[in-house]
Amino acid sequence: MAREAGITDRQLQHPAVVRLSRDTYLPRAVAGEPTARLAAVLLTAPPGAVVSHATAAGLWGVEIPLQVDRSGRVDLTVPLSSRSESRRDRRVHRQPLPEEDHTRRSALPVTTPARTWRDLAAVLRPPALLAVTDQLLARWVMHDELARQLQACSTGRGSARARDVLPIADPRAESPMESVLRWLVHEAGLPAPAVQYVVRDEAGAVLGRADLAWPDRRVLVEFDGDVHRERDVFVNDLRRQNRLVAAGWTVLRFTSADVLGRPADVVAEIRRALAWRDRRSRTTAGR
Template structure:
């Protein structure tokens, strides 16, 4: 059994620059080549225990150690740090760098060279990160259409960005690359969306040529009592559309869902329930079911 050397407290949990740790006398280069440390990026290491628990935030911490002056963590990585999620640990970290800087490529880094005024950069737990507004602007114009809407919805849902402010911000940058995509994304964005899969379900419906449903619609009975809130709805036709995530399988949640579903049916609502499989693997079938419900209720 290999015994790992004693780990300095300063290096136990977070990535660090090898040269800085060596200069501080915390480790030696020979120790860094041993089993206690995991290289992440050029001259960036982390303790093996921390590496096993590493999420995308850990990789952002590692990448930030290589940020040159004037650069910032951006794109989906910044969205992750602002609480939007959307990125797995294995995804490259997006770094936004001034155009004059040309770093060496690395498979764990996605380099975006762009204008980055100081007002577009914030400090988040010590990291230089594009502001929520700049982050939303960047993902809206650079990602594929569906992924861009999902990301913008997530940032809007965190209420650190508002759609009017994002529209105004974009208006002042009309000559930036990707503006046609951004305008399309802003027209589809929905601040009330509560999960990425709800965004995907809404887009699936709209892309099928069906009317855009209302997000997070509150439903009341004839006595004014709140029966529930539908993820998506066509109020005029009394159609509720629900995305059912895995959390709906928990016993207490399942019981609540059954009670709410019965109450909505008693109030004259047709409820359609869809899963990730319906949205991701059978979008055409899902759209047909929504279309059929609309025809029934017209």
Template sequence: MVRLPRVPSQLRFLPFRGGDAVAAGLLTRRMLTGPAWRPMLPGVYAHADAFREADHRTWCDAAALLLPPGGAIGGLSAAYLWGANLVSVDAPVTLVVPRTSRLRAHPRLRIVRSGLPPDDVTRFGGLPVTTPLRTAFDVGRWLPRAEALVAVDALLSRRVVKLPQLIDYAAGRSGWLGLPRLREVLALAEPLTESPMESRLRLLIIDAGLPPPVAQHDVRDAQGRFIGRVDLAYPRWRIAIEYEGDHHRERAHFRQDVHRLNALRAAGWLVLRFTADDVLGHPGRTAAQIATAIAERR
């Protein structure tokens, strides 16, 4: 009978530094090369049963073991920990480290050398992470314009940071790289946005030169009874603009949507519905349809 290798309890669930495990007598160097252990980052391993390739939190746990003093998980990785999941399956973990750090580049790490005052760092689940305020400040100035707006909107909508706080924080950091981008994003940010595609749709509308729509507008009938909440709206012209995600295809959502759509139409509202293909693949056509609706209702 083949005896399975014993797995020390302290190494069973979380990534660990191989050198520390060897020094503590929990494993040998040779054991680390066996199938029970998965190398993740230089010198960092995880037990095969605990390893989740697509779990960004697992990669954050591993990356934190390499952080130098004064460093923290930041950027979109910090946003992920604060509840704004905008990272792809194979996204590297963003680490903010002192400018003097010698931490080496790795395909699963995005290393940003930057000033990081102690007040900008806190802990989340035992990990050093940039505060929600510093996280929003960073993603708003590091990312391309549309992605930056999506990330800032997502953090604002989760109420881990407030827009006035973020504006004041940015105002106190003149000279930092990316501030012009951040200021533009803050002027466009909408805390009521409920999804990344809503942010992109709203930006598409604004970039087309159309009036900024109202986010998450409550529609009521002539008697003041609540009909529904629409993603974006022009209440003056009774135009509703909706983003249709995959969840709307589910049977229960489909039935609710049909009833809600009929009620909106009965109340005199024009409802425009768009998909990801409309927003990402045909922005000009989408903007033109909205512009036509506005012209007809003015």
């Protein structure tokens, strides 16, 4: 395509030009811009190619936690008849794509949010898929739309995973890692928590809000992301925690180092808190 435009090999070797793959180039000044990279890859993609999977999630503003692929490759779904292959700048998925499963965003062809979810179910682990599902429900789709997408593609890779995740998805989750923590709770067989639970005192005044809560056991669990290290947030967190503890609540707080580095310990701590509160409630009731 460059040669058709009268650009020579020497010009393409200029320091101001970045080679994405064998026939795809970009000016270095815009090589770091996702939409520019997408547009460049699509120029050399086969007819009918659509941005999909993790790249589509990015276009929809959905964050995928626990990602280990940092290659920056663009995910493309191409028709079954295409002979296009993956390259260093693109990952090609050859599968059926009905017309209703793709649309346009930022002038680029992209899978719909529901189809993006079903595609990701085939490649993500359940904790990450739950985080994606929560975000999509919060911004783009209704639960029924995802259920219909799963029904339309009810077999094959990821179908069982999607069926496991969808019933516990909740649009009230406020961060991807909060969703990952909730999956740990679910996988451990603990009682399902309330999400973003508002705690009030006897007069109805708000004492605080918790990511996960078991109101009957008076146990709260918080996921503390990076923002909680900021001074103002940190101070407010401490004051809120003091109010909640003074009101008789057990408050557990975890970070990504806990959820990712010692998940079994996190589950054990929550289990102990729930069991202790349960025993205390029975003892109090028996007096």
